[in-house]
């Protein structure tokens with residue numbers, strides 16, 4: 001289940017969070033994730049033992065980095081990556097999104113955490129599945145992996161052109177009737193469902209997947225949205241996961 005914590009201004013998954021694992025999907029109220037102070041302030045206040053905040057340079061790739069802190073600095077940037085996994089204790093993995101889909105992963109038995117950012121490019125190239133494969137390479141087991149799919153643009157608002165539609169259909173032939181719907185003549189994509197189907201296809205148990213029911217573009221009060229606000233003052237939501 002996904003719940004809201006009004007004090008921390010984050011949504012979180014009850015499948016992920018316990019006394020060892022702490023993850024959250026930040027809201028607009030938490031501040032703009034593009035500003036490094038948003039993550040630093042949050043960690044200093046709410047993650048007492050944090051050592052490092054890990055910030056990927058997101059480039060809409062399917063690159064996954066296996067991160068180990070070098071502990072020289074409180075903030076470590078990882079170049080050209082959209083997915084990070086770690087066995088570190090107290091390294092806070094982050095991504096920022098505004099309509100793209102953030103995914104959070106934990107294998108509690110092996111003590112592995114991961115986070116990834118995928119818009120349509122990362123989703124069509126199956127970044128979520130790549131994350132799971134990398135977690136398994138690190139010793140994780142698919143039946144022990146929990147996944148939380150964070151807030152993204154909903155199918156209500158995500159219309160795509162024909163060229164992109166055919167790119168998806170050639171990659172996800174069996175999914176097409178599930179992930180595409182027509183609204184007033186336009187094709188709309190359900191990005192969260194696509195990522196859900198991908199992680200399920202790789203063997204993550206249905207009961208171990210949490211997903212987020214709202215749309216970033218529709219809910220201006222809670223979320224930034226690139227599509228909605230790109231011409232005005234758009235920001236990005238900060239998401240994070242850490243093992244204590």
Ligand SMILES: [Zn+2]
Pocket residue numbers: 153154155156157215216217218
């Ligand atoms: Zn919407």
